[in-house]
Amino acid sequence: MSFRASGLHHATAIAGRPQGNIEFYVRLLGLRLVKRTVNFDDPQTYHFYFGDQLGRPGSVVTFFPWLGAGPAVRGAGEATALALRVPPGALDAWRARLDEHGVSHATTERFGAEVVAFTDPDGTPLELVEGAGGEPETWPGAPLPASQAVQGLHAATLLAPELDATAALLERLGLARAAEERDEAGTHAGRRRVRFADGDGLTHLDLLEAPERAPGRWGTGSIHHVALRAADDDALAAARELLAELELNPTKAKDRHYFRSVYFQEPGGAVLEIATDGPGFTVDEPADELGLGFRLPPWLEGERDFLRGRLPVTASPEYADRFSRR
Numbered sequence: 001m002s003f004r005a006s007g008l009h010h011a012t013a014i015a016g017r018p019q020g021n022i023e024f025y026v027r028l029l030g031l032r033l034v035k036r037t038v039n040f041d042d043p044q045t046y047h048f049y050f051g052d053q054l055g056r057p058g059s060v061v062t063f064f065p066w067l068g069a070g071p072a073v074r075g076a077g078e079a080t081a082l083a084l085r086v087p088p089g090a091l092d093a094w095r096a097r098l099d100e101h102g103v104s105h106a107t108t109e110r111f112g113a114e115v116v117a118f119t120d121p122d123g124t125p126l127e128l129v130e131g132a133g134g135e136p137e138t139w140p141g142a143p144l145p146a147s148q149a150v151q152g153l154h155a156a157t158l159l160a161p162e163l164d165a166t167a168a169l170l171e172r173l174g175l176a177r178a179a180e181e182r183d184e185a186g187t188h189a190g191r192r193r194v195r196f197a198d199g200d201g202l203t204h205l206d207l208l209e210a211p212e213r214a215p216g217r218w219g220t221g222s223i224h225h226v227a228l229r230a231a232d233d234d235a236l237a238a239a240r241e242l243l244a245e246l247e248l249n250p251t252k253a254k255d256r257h258y259f260r261s262v263y264f265q266e267p268g269g270a271v272l273e274i275a276t277d278g279p280g281f282t283v284d285e286p287a288d289e290l291g292l293g294f295r296l297p298p299w300l301e302g303e304r305d306f307l308r309g310r311l312p313v314t315a316s317p318e319y320a321d322r323f324s325r326r
């Protein structure tokens with residue numbers, strides 16, 4: 001069986017206070033809150049999706065705000081950074097914007113490109129990298145012009161204690177080695193970049209060699225998983241079959257309402273997901289009202305009042321004047 005992922009689909013991290021998460025990603029980073037729903041596997045927890053105007057695959061960062069979670073312990077077998085793509089020439093404005101908001105940041109160089117690294121209020125490691133491509137666009141009410149706005153995901157970095165085994169698996173999923181260098185911080189033996197061979201040309205994965213790193217532990221600020229794109233349900237089924245052949249024990253295909261997903265652990269221990277491009281976030285809200293309502297999949301509608309009562313009230317800056325409790 002063969003399968004070729006076409007890019008990064010989304011990445012999911014663990015947040016703390018729900019409203020603080022929304023404020024940072026919408027007001028400061030300028031992403032659009034495209035869905036307020038619950039974690040389908042733990043419905044008494046929110047699940048927020050942020051992305052471009054429509055939350056297209058490749059633009060999406062999502063969060064489970066787990067109020068009781070302890071702090072993350074970084075380690076092997078997880079993604080340790082998410083890089084977001086900004087338009088060429090935008091990094092100076094971003095450094096000024098982060099300064100203005102009291103977010104400390106550091107600039108390094110990686111494969112000849114500048115990387116601005118910082119963390120969100122919960123400690124999630126983020127990076128901004130300039131990159132051409134894609135349609136520069138923004139959404140009505142966005143706090144930033146298209147010339148500065150985050151355009152989508154650029155990369156995720158996996159801390160890889162089994163770098164060759166992880167790379168070999170990713171090769172089976174359609175990624176190919178693109179470049180290699182010593183890590184800029186000197187704390188890891190090397191960094192290997194792998195690109196989606198038949199992919200969107202915009203996203204990639206970096207593998208950081210970590211031969212003796214202890215495993216990480218999920219907590220506030222952890223990147224929970226990274227999802228790769230499958231075009232449709234047939235491609236997802238092929239991916240699942242391939243992962244089963246490779247004895248990686250993939251989950252059954254799960255209905256995530258906005259896409260269908262299969263989860264598995266790569267040989268280094270990180271949780272990866274394969275997710276379909278469709279049906280997307282307009283399946284239960286019109287494009288101009290994404291993120292306005294509190295949305296539940298049909299199988300949880302019967303618990304709406306109970307869940308509303310269990311979850312703290314949140315509002316998006318975008319909808320300050322017409323926040324909905326629907």
Ligand code: ZN
Pocket residue numbers: 010011012225227273
């Ligand atoms: Zn996911």
